[in-house]
Amino acid sequence: MNQKEKLLTIGQFAAMHGIHKKTLMWYDEIGLFTPAAIHPENGYRFYDYHQSPVLETILLLRELGVSIAEIQAFMKNRSAAGMKALLAEKIAALDHSILHLQAVRKNLCVYHQNMETLLTMDLSAIDIIEKEERCLVTVDIDKDTSFYEEVEMITAETEKYKLGRLHDALYGSMISVSSLQNGNFDDYSKLFIEIPFLKQKDGLHIQPAGKYLRAFHKGDWDTIPLRYQAILAYAKKHKLKLSGFSYEMGLNENVIDRIEDYIVQIEIPVR
Numbered sequence: 001m002n003q004k005e006k007l008l009t010i011g012q013f014a015a016m017h018g019i020h021k022k023t024l025m026w027y028d029e030i031g032l033f034t035p036a037a038i039h040p041e042n043g044y045r046f047y048d049y050h051q052s053p054v055l056e057t058i059l060l061l062r063e064l065g066v067s068i069a070e071i072q073a074f075m076k077n078r079s080a081a082g083m084k085a086l087l088a089e090k091i092a093a094l095d096h097s098i099l100h101l102q103a104v105r106k107n108l109c110v111y112h113q114n115m116e117t118l119l120t121m122d123l124s125a126i127d128i129i130e131k132e133e134r135c136l137v138t139v140d141i142d143k144d145t146s147f148y149e150e151v152e153m154i155t156a157e158t159e160k161y162k163l164g165r166l167h168d169a170l171y172g173s174m175i176s177v178s179s180l181q182n183g184n185f186d187d188y189s190k191l192f193i194e195i196p197f198l199k200q201k202d203g204l205h206i207q208p209a210g211k212y213l214r215a216f217h218k219g220d221w222d223t224i225p226l227r228y229q230a231i232l233a234y235a236k237k238h239k240l241k242l243s244g245f246s247y248e249m250g251l252n253e254n255v256i257d258r259i260e261d262y263i264v265q266i267e268i269p270v271r
Helices: 010-016 021-029 049-063 068-076 080-120 147-160 177-181 221-237
Strands: 007-009 045-048 127-131 134-140 170-176 188-194 205-207 210-218 245-250 263-269
Touching (some): 007 010, 010 021, 021 045, 049 068, 068 080, 134 147, 177 245, 210 221, 221 263
Antiparallel strands (some): 007 045, 134 188, 134 205, 170 188, 170 245, 210 263, 245 263
């Protein structure tokens, strides 16, 4: 068998690699990947089977989002070291994308559960639930912290942890149990951000695992002290020891138009 008989047509070579032959024509035109031979009379392109690993490398890099310019630079000076460095960079970017998608999925599951809760909840109920440990990013606030300052602090934290969008995380507010027991129902001390798959714990607030008293409040914040009074009465009646902080998180802000319909979930550790 002579060398000519070992060559593949552009259609055969493209089909073997699952791409359109126009892709091979374009790669040839920009000098990225050239045929093994071109027919002198009709200009037909032919490819050698042994060119497959090179093309697969190009296709892999394109799938990883490597630009044509980057691939051209690499192909001009191919080496194991260059390939290792290029792949390491793209693996790191891919890992980041995977974590982002996992975070989005986790938040979507939370939102889905929130919608299920909204459809089945008894707003008057106070329950005891089990929760897993959570690591929360927090920012300190007080009665003098303006809404605009809160937004700036939250935005700074999301940038610090490289969140693409605000809604890639879950948000809420915290008020200490001691403040509630002293009747200081507006003494909020922290805002929290739950960033999915955050590995570090140093410097973060740990929301402990265990039993929590869970209740809901509907309406604006002016009436939430009445709900806390009911919660404290419930805890006293059932001899429950509240500890740490109350964690508040809105459930339905994305499906309402009026603040009167706003529902807050309240969770407080109990012993």
